[in-house]
Amino acid sequence: MTTLTDRKNAAIAKGVGMTTQIYADRAENAEIWDKEGNRYIDFAAGIAVVNTGHRHPKVMAAVRAQLDRFTHTCHQVVPYETYVALAERLNRLLPGDxxxxxxxxTTGAEAVENAVKIARHYTGRAAVVAFAGGFHGRTFMGMALTGKVQPYKAGFGPMMGDVWHLPFPNPLHGVSAEDALEALDRLFKADLEPGRVAAIIVEPVQGEGGFYEVPAGFMARLRAVCDTHGIVLIADEVQTGFARTGKLFAMEHHGVAADIVTMAKGLGGGMPISAVTGRAEIMDSPNPGGLGGTYAGNPLGVAAAHAVLDVIEEEALCDRATRLGQRLKQRLAALRDQVPEIVDIRGPGFMNAVEFNVAGKAEPNPAFTNRVREEALKRGLILLTCGVYGNVIRFLAPLTIPDAVFDEALDILDASVLAARG
Structure with missing residues (x-):
């Protein structure tokens, strides 16, 4: 009998990777049911997209109401008030006085591409500085900025030029904040004059790179460097945004405002929409027609985004993210005596991760990490791995997950980590 996996393999290019062979039939809040009727607890949230849960009633109502009015005009042809109102809301909400x-x-990669375009146009410069381990998308500029070769860059030919990478400050892997700043200083002295740099782009918490948070004080130092040399500071909040880290935006943890912020994922609550918000004088630099896109700011995505922002406020999801993350990290910490492979437990709010090494060694253990993921899936819990070495499990459950379902997931996680030890 031909299975769905057989059909997928015959019809879809293998470059579209799949973490699971679960084919979704329906979803509700933090749960997914597949075509065979099996139930799973979703600790992936579509990679931090449905922070407000699958099919949140308020988001669904907003999308249905918009469906009854219009679905597309292209804002650049026939504009609509909801687009304007959402821009006004983000302008108010983003850090920066x-x-x-x-x-x-429409996508996070598009947001990053546009941020770089805007920074280059405003400064009249070309170079962009990014960080090892960062992830900024699969377009050519996104790939060039991304600091991970496999699977994102391998075999795709020359990357976009004038992109430079620094080590990301990660004390667990031997890179201090001072080391990263000294590397930037060396770059400016040896290879790249700062007067050629349009932007420095950084994730406040690296996503695909391993959920490593920028150390305290580092953003302020980057801000100072950018101010000294007239460089645009871009914060990539595509994965960190919209209450995931316990703040609406992760930059709020650092008390520093970026010049430009990129957003997507959690903004739409499951509908495709992304945004770029920044200093008015920088954002106004490109000429009319230089920015935009046919589907940019689609009315359904805009309607969903308004509802998402309402839900985050009404349900106090920033506070809930902090509480959920604390419970998860406490549960993982309780396993450390039994699981010497655990080398680190981290993450602000409910953007958390656990990292595994070979027991007693400073050697990443991707095999053990994948066994944990597979054991959890057998028990009905969807987990994602990440990290340059593939030895990190990241936790991205919806912030709206019911307490009983969350407790069930933690029990499954316990059992899966212990089972992975054999």
């Missing part, structure tokens, strides 16, 4: 402006796109 200065005038801001916003544009919308």
């Amino acid at each position: 200065f005038a801001k402006k916003t544009i919308f796109a």
Whole structure:
């Protein structure tokens, strides 16, 4: 009998990787049921997209109401008020005591591409500095900025030029904040004059790179460097945004405002929409027609985004993210005596991770990490791995997960980690 996996393999290019062979039939909040009727607890949330849960009633109501009015006009042809209102909301909500402006796109990669375009146009410079382990998308500029070769860059030919990488400050892997800043200083002295740099782009918490948070004080130092040399500081909040870290935006933890912020994922609550918000004078630099896109700021995505922002406020999801993350990290910490492979437990809010090494060694253990993921899946819990070495499990459950379901998931996680030890 031909299975769905057989059909997928015959019809879809293998470059579209799949973490599981679960074919979704329906989903509700933090649970997914597959075509065979099996139930799973979702600790992936579509990679931090449904922070407000699958099919949140308020988000669904907003999308249905918009469906009854219109689904597409292209804002650049026939604009609509909801686009304007969402831009106004983000301008108010983003950190920074200065005038801001916003544009919308469809994906996180598009948001990053537009941020770089805007920074280059505003500064008249070309170079962009990014960080090892960072992830910024699969487009050519996104790939060039991304600091991970496999699977994102391998075999795709020359990357976009004038992109430079620094080591990301990660004390667990021997890179201090001072080391990263000294590497930036060496770059400016040996290879790249700062007067050629349009932007420095950084994730406040690396996503695909391993859920490593920028150390305290590092953002302020980057801000100072950018101010000294007239460089645009871009914060990539595609994965960190919208209450995931216990703040609406992760930059709020650092008391520093970026010049430009990229957003997507959690903004739409399951609908495709992304945004770029920044200093008004920077955002206004490109000429009319230089920014935009046919589907940019689609009315359904805009309607969903308004509802998502309402839900985050009404349900106090920033506070809930902090509480959920504390419970998860406490549960993982209780396993450390039994599981010497655990080398680190981390993450702000409910953007958490556990990292595994070979027991007693400073050697990443991707095999053990994958066994944990597989054991959890057998028991009905969807987990994602990440990290340059593939030895990190990241936790991205919806912030709206019911307490009883969360407790069930923690029990499954316990059992899966212990089972992975054999």
